[in-house]
Amino acid sequence: MIAYAFPIARLCLAAVFLYSGIDKLWHWRSSIEEVRSDGLPWPAAFAGATVFTQLVGGILVATDFFAWLGALLLAGFTAAATLVGHRFWLRHGAEFRRELTTSLEHVAIVGGLLLLSVVDFSFAR
Numbered sequence: 001m002i003a004y005a006f007p008i009a010r011l012c013l014a015a016v017f018l019y020s021g022i023d024k025l026w027h028w029r030s031s032i033e034e035v036r037s038d039g040l041p042w043p044a045a046f047a048g049a050t051v052f053t054q055l056v057g058g059i060l061v062a063t064d065f066f067a068w069l070g071a072l073l074l075a076g077f078t079a080a081a082t083l084v085g086h087r088f089w090l091r092h093g094a095e096f097r098r099e100l101t102t103s104l105e106h107v108a109i110v111g112g113l114l115l116l117s118v119v120d121f122s123f124a125r
Contacts, residue, residue: 007064013112014062017074021054038084053077061116071117075110082106 024031024047031051035043053073060070086106088099 009112010061010064010067010116013071013074013109013116014058016109017054017058018062021051021058024051024054040084050077050081061113064120068117068121071113071120075113075117078106078110078113082110 024034028047031047032043035046035050040046054077057070057074057077059065061067061074082103086099086103088096088103091099
C-alpha cells in the first residue's frame, strides 16, 4: 500500500506548485503585478524566485529526487507567501473569512510538506 500511496501523495502535493509555477511563467506580467500588489520590492525578482521555487521544489517532490529538500523548500515558501499574500488579520467580513480559509488551507499544505520531508529524509538515510 505504501508503495502506491507515497508516489500519489507526492504528486498531489507537487501538482499545485508545478501548475502555479508554469502559470506564473506563462503569464509573466500578471505575476509581476501580483508581487507588486503584495507590496514587495523588486517585483520581477520576487516573481522569478517564486517561479523557480515552485518549479524546482515541485519537480523534486514529484520525482522523489531529494523530495525531502523540495518539500522543505515548498513549505518555507508557502508559509512566507501565505503571510505576505493572505493577510486575513487586516480584512473584515466575507473577505476576512475567505482569506482565513485560504490561509488555513495553506497551513494544511505546509503540514503535508513537512510530514513528507521528515518521512522521506528518514527513508533516504
